[in-house]
Amino acid sequence: MIDDGTVLRVLQAGVALYCIVTGLQAIVEFDRYTNGGVLSSSIATLQFEKEWQARLFRLFLGDRRFKYVLYIHVFAGGLLEIQAIVNDLSPWSPLVLLLTTILFGIRHHAGLNGTYHVSLVVLLGILWASITTSALAITLAIGFVTVQVVLSYTVAGWLKLTVADWRNGTMLSDIADAEIWVADGASRALARFPAVTKPLSRGIIAFECLFPIALVAPREITIGLLVVGLGFHAINALSMGFNTFIIIYPATYPSIYYTNRLLHAAVEVPYPL
Incomplete structure (x- = not known):
């Protein structure tokens, strides 16, 4: 562990x-x-x-x-x-x-x-x-970071879910058309294949809304979600120039995995640590 x-x-x-x-x-x-x-x-x-x-x-x-x-x-x-x-x-x-x-x-x-x-x-x-020198306090500090990061994903996802333009992909198309955040290559790709905007938008919403399961899922699923998150931020960095996302969010992933393993150990779920 x-x-x-x-x-x-x-x-x-x-x-x-x-x-x-x-x-x-x-x-x-x-x-x-x-x-x-x-x-x-x-x-x-x-x-x-x-x-x-x-x-x-x-x-x-x-x-x-x-x-x-x-x-x-x-x-x-x-x-x-x-x-x-x-x-x-x-x-x-x-x-x-x-x-x-x-x-x-x-x-x-x-x-x-x-x-x-x-x-x-x-x-x-x-x-x-x-x-602090308390092991419990250090664990709580890591848990604090974990909960806040998980909430940041979840809140973003549920807010998008309430907006019809996010659910049908219109918002993603508008962002690409604005050419302010999205790189030219990514903008042209979305313009060439507009049918992908709706499933892509819904995929983003699903990932963010379901991210809390990383706390309680079996180890393999949690690792899979974190890998998806890493790819998500890498794509954002390449297509939208959000370079700082690829730095700070993945840096918190070990704390998410650590908290997941602690929760499993606490309830004695039969998955290897």
Whole structure:
């Protein structure tokens, strides 16, 4: 059976790489956060009703100051990656990353995708595990990450299920036609074979809605679901440019498998660990 130390190291390595990539992307594309950019502080402060809130925002997250936050974010991510490699778990790197990730979310006022929220969950779980010596507390920290990730899949799936345009494939076609998220090759493929959009859309919904069975299914089925998930995120990365999904979500898969094995052991289900 996979041990909790291995699970934590994979979580560390995954979230550290995620933070490094997102931080470097923001630094490279920093024009978006400066005056005239769509994410500039002058636009971001419009969300505040009180002037003191806007002044506080500019004081800590103004254009130049935010760049320092990004530098700290990348540096702390590098330290956490090294800790994962040398099998060290101290609270300082995840704590700093948690704070800079929260600041990143506040500064990125236009909203962020699901990977942002998963990264917060993973950082909280790692921080929790790093400040305790209790085996039970570490197991609960891993379980916390697992439940949150499973919920992120499930909620996304059930929300899609309630939308008729997702069920009949129209939404997938619209996303492809917009040519904003989908790469040209994938967009052309969907346009050439429109009949696949409906089963493809329903397949995505089914996968996300049924993902919770990974917690209780026999080992072979759980591994199969995780392999499908890996392929799902790989396709998203290639077709839609969602590169951070392929980093942070698969990094949580060992925790899902670990929790599955614990649940089976707890109820003495006759499947080998």
